[in-house]
Amino acid sequence: MQFTKMHGIGNDYVYVDCVRQKPPADPAALSRAVSDRHFGIGSDGLILICPSERADARMRMFNADGSESEMCGNGLRCVSKFVHDHGIATKPRLAIETGRGVLTVDLEVKAGKVARVRVNMGEPILESAKIPTTLPGDPPVNVPITFDHPKGRLEVTCVSMGNPHAVAYIDDEWLHVGEQDLVATVGPKIEHHEAFPRRINAHFVKVHTPSEVTMRTWERGSGITLACGTGACAVCVAGVLTGRTGRKLLAHLPGGDLELEWSEADNCVYMTGPATEVFTGEWPTA
Numbered sequence: 001m002q003f004t005k006m007h008g009i010g011n012d013y014v015y016v017d018c019v020r021q022k023p024p025a026d027p028a029a030l031s032r033a034v035s036d037r038h039f040g041i042g043s044d045g046l047i048l049i050c051p052s053e054r055a056d057a058r059m060r061m062f063n064a065d066g067s068e069s070e071m072c073g074n075g076l077r078c079v080s081k082f083v084h085d086h087g088i089a090t091k092p093r094l095a096i097e098t099g100r101g102v103l104t105v106d107l108e109v110k111a112g113k114v115a116r117v118r119v120n121m122g123e124p125i126l127e128s129a130k131i132p133t134t135l136p137g138d139p140p141v142n143v144p145i146t147f148d149h150p151k152g153r154l155e156v157t158c159v160s161m162g163n164p165h166a167v168a169y170i171d172d173e174w175l176h177v178g179e180q181d182l183v184a185t186v187g188p189k190i191e192h193h194e195a196f197p198r199r200i201n202a203h204f205v206k207v208h209t210p211s212e213v214t215m216r217t218w219e220r221g222s223g224i225t226l227a228c229g230t231g232a233c234a235v236c237v238a239g240v241l242t243g244r245t246g247r248k249l250l251a252h253l254p255g256g257d258l259e260l261e262w263s264e265a266d267n268c269v270y271m272t273g274p275a276t277e278v279f280t281g282e283w284p285t286a
């Protein structure tokens with residue numbers, strides 16, 4: 001099976017063109033196998049690029065643990081780049097079908113290849129039952145959760161971008177990988193917390209100004225990643241809901257930067273960032 005390795009500011013996936021290849025029989029098992037950074041290709045998961053009846057292509061995203069997610073922001077930018085650069089559809093504006101419906105992307109092309117992509121990520125989903133979470137509030141804003149850890153209490157603001165996100169505002173010590181990386185130990189406590197029936201992606205945010213933050217992420221199903229596109233969108237929305245940041249936001253993630261805007265005009269969140277193709281390869285099929 002032919003695959004293409006791509007990343008969105010370091011959030012790397014194995015991409016399989018299922019428009020021109022047979023889709024894998026068990027994508028969850030394949031994601032677990034290819035994601036292994038020692039016995040496989042090494043990635044945060046697997047993304048299938050499939051035909052679509054109602055869009056230029058369809059994206060299916062699987063985390064490294066094999067769980068399928070409704071959405072993936074960094075992945076959607078790379079899918080858009082693949083669809084254009086590999087000749088599936090070469091328009092400057094594409095429609096891509098995702099687990100949360102058809103989303104529109106605008107391509108920035110340089111020397112015939114997509115360099116950056118602006119994605120309309122759709123409206124944030126704020127009803128607690130749809131996030132989903134059992135925490136109070138539609139959505140929960142600055143709601144405390146407790147868990148078994150020395151840092152066992154955090155206030156979270158929860159938002160869905162088609163997939164669930166918990167945003168916590170923290171001080172500097174969380175941003176650095178020390179001997180005891182707080183994101184690596186607190187992240188899973190939040191991911192698996194009883195308040196989140198379908199688990200959740202956890203984001204730790206340091207506010208610099210009302211238009212600039214630094215964030216780190218523990219992803220549902222993949223653990224620490226260098227970036228999370230839907231998470232950055234959730235951080236933009238949470239910033240407005242908590243009054244900490246404005247509707248336009250520059251987010252610094254370990255793998256690079258994303259530009260976000262939660263538009264007052266159409267209530268949609270826009271995410272702009274790069275998409276990079278690294279190499280192609282052949283994965284042995286039985």
Ligand SMILES: N[C@H](CCC[C@H](N)C(=O)O)C(=O)O
Pocket residue numbers: 011061063068069070071072073074075163164201219220221222225227228229230231
């Ligand atoms: N782990 C996420 C999916 C990938 C999201 C992230 N990589 C992005 O760029 O949005 C989830 O289970 O909801």
